[in-house]
Amino acid sequence: MVRPEIEITDDGSPTLRHPLTGDTYHSLRGAVGEALHVFVREGFSFVGPSDVRVLEIGFGSGLNALLTARAAARQGRKVRYTAIERYPVAAEVAARLDYASDPLFMPMHEAPWGAWTEIAPHFRLKKIEASLPGYRFDDTFDLIYFDAFAPDTQPEMWSREIFAHLCDRLSPGGVLVTYSAKGTVKENLRAAGFDVRRLPGALGKRHMIRAVKPSCSPANEQRP
Numbered sequence: 001m002v003r004p005e006i007e008i009t010d011d012g013s014p015t016l017r018h019p020l021t022g023d024t025y026h027s028l029r030g031a032v033g034e035a036l037h038v039f040v041r042e043g044f045s046f047v048g049p050s051d052v053r054v055l056e057i058g059f060g061s062g063l064n065a066l067l068t069a070r071a072a073a074r075q076g077r078k079v080r081y082t083a084i085e086r087y088p089v090a091a092e093v094a095a096r097l098d099y100a101s102d103p104l105f106m107p108m109h110e111a112p113w114g115a116w117t118e119i120a121p122h123f124r125l126k127k128i129e130a131s132l133p134g135y136r137f138d139d140t141f142d143l144i145y146f147d148a149f150a151p152d153t154q155p156e157m158w159s160r161e162i163f164a165h166l167c168d169r170l171s172p173g174g175v176l177v178t179y180s181a182k183g184t185v186k187e188n189l190r191a192a193g194f195d196v197r198r199l200p201g202a203l204g205k206r207h208m209i210r211a212v213k214p215s216c217s218p219a220n221e222q223r224p
C-alpha cells in the first residue's frame with residue numbers, strides 16, 4: 001500500500017506522485033484531459049463491442065477506470081474491467097481525490113483484490129495485485145490501456161516479451177493504447193506482432209500510440 005502525494009494538474013484535476021519513483025500518475029498538463037484523450041476517446045470509444053473486456057496496466061488512482069465507467073454509461077455499453085497494480089493506493093488517499101464524490105469511485109478502491117466485483121450494473125471490476133513483468137493473464141481482452149510509468153523510468157514494463165504476451169491475450173482486431181510514442185516502444189510493439197499507428201497526443205503532446213492486433217495471422221493470410 002502506498003500513500004502518494006496529491007498534485008493538481010493544469011486542467012484543475014488532481015493526480016498522484018509515486019513515493020518511490022517520483023513519477024506523476026498522469027500528465028501535469030491535465031490528468032482528466034490526458035485520460036479522456038488517450039484511453040477513453042482513442043481506446044474505449046474506438047473499439048467495437050458493446051460488451052467490452054478492458055485490461056489496464058497500472059490501476060493507480062482509479063481515474064481511468066472511473067472515466068471508462070462514465071463513458072460506458074453514456075454510450076449504453078457494458079465493461080468487464082481488469083486492472084493490474086503493484087503498488088495499491090491507500091483508500092484514505094483515494095478518498096481525498098476530487099473523484100471520490102462520484103458514487104462509483106470509492107467502491108472501485110474498496111473492491112477486493114483478485115475477484116470480480118459489480119461496481120454498477122454496467123461495470124464489473126477485477127483488480128489484480130501483482131507486478132506485470134512475469135505475470136501471465138488467463139483471460140482475453142478487447143482493449144488494453146497500457147498506462148505504466150514512462151519507459152525511461154521503468155523500461156522493463158515496455159519490453160517486447162510483455163507486449164507479445166499482451167498481444168496474445170487480445171482478441172483479433174483488439175487494441176492497445178498508450179500515451180508514449182517513444183521509438184523503442186513502437187519497435188517493441190511491432191516486434192510483438194502489433195500494427196502500430198501514431199496519433200496526435202493529449203493536450204499538445206505530439207504523439208500517442210494505438211496498436212492493433214491483426215485479425216489474421218500472417219500464416220492465415222497466405223493463400224495456396
Ligand SMILES: C[S@@+](CC[C@H](N)C(=O)[O-])C[C@H]1O[C@@H](n2cnc3c(N)ncnc32)[C@H](O)[C@@H]1O
Nearest residue numbers: 058059060061062063064086087131132147149
Ligand atoms: C502512470 S501510473 C497509472 C495511473 C492510473 N492508470 C490512473 O488512472 O491513475 C502507473 C501505475 O503503474 C503502477 N506500477 C508500477 N510498477 C508496476 C508493476 N511492476 N506492475 C504493475 N503495476 C505497476 C504504479 O503503481 C502506477 O499506479
